[in-house]
Amino acid sequence: MNDPFDDLLARGLLEPPADFVDRVLQRVALPPAEPRWRRWARDAALVGGALLGGAQLLAFAFAAWTASTAF
């Protein structure tokens, strides 16, 4: 191959920016993104808990109404 081009290829054409190591290490320090399945599980637990709480509230209200109208 032409020597000047061979030299250029050997030198690599690109170089890392001066702050490259810091940039990568900053990204390493960030908490990893929450996986999708965990988001689903969290949302399902929230909805399930709300439904359960609502049902208990209704049951309490019904029990109170039943007790007050029994006599």
Add this chain to the structure above:
Amino acid sequence: MHSDPPIDSIRHGDTKAFGLLIRRFQGPVFGYLGRLGLSQGEAEELAQEAFLRAWRHADRFDPASASLSTWLFTIVRNLALNALARSERRHHVALDDVGETADESPGPAQAMELAERQRMLRGALCRLPPVDRSVLALSYFRELDFAAIARIEGCSEAAAKQRLYRARIALRRLLENRHE
């Protein structure tokens, strides 16, 4: 001869050891990505992603089956070739993208000549098939022998040698045609 950073420390979340790994390999990784014909911006993005994957999957590295450089370059190569496949466009490189290698403070005329040679070289590289280009790009990293290059490329040593021969012939022809 360079010594590899302690992979066990990296596996245990030691960011200092990981910093050593990045410092050790950032030059060769950028050299490889540049020889693939990628721009500075694309190379920075891919190199960051490759090092992050190495960090996240350090437990998958098996020193008994491959060297650290072979393992890391397999990650870099797969990411780079996927990116090249996604963007089927040929890279028309602006002069701005090749400025960082002119590091010997040449005069304006020399700098322009160097930038022109880099532009021509990158244009010719981008016309090679990515798998041939990849073998050629890896062959300039002196620490990788043909067995390692073949392992990174997922082919036999004979196939890797064939690809390198083909790439060098094609590149020479492309550059000679440009000169005429």
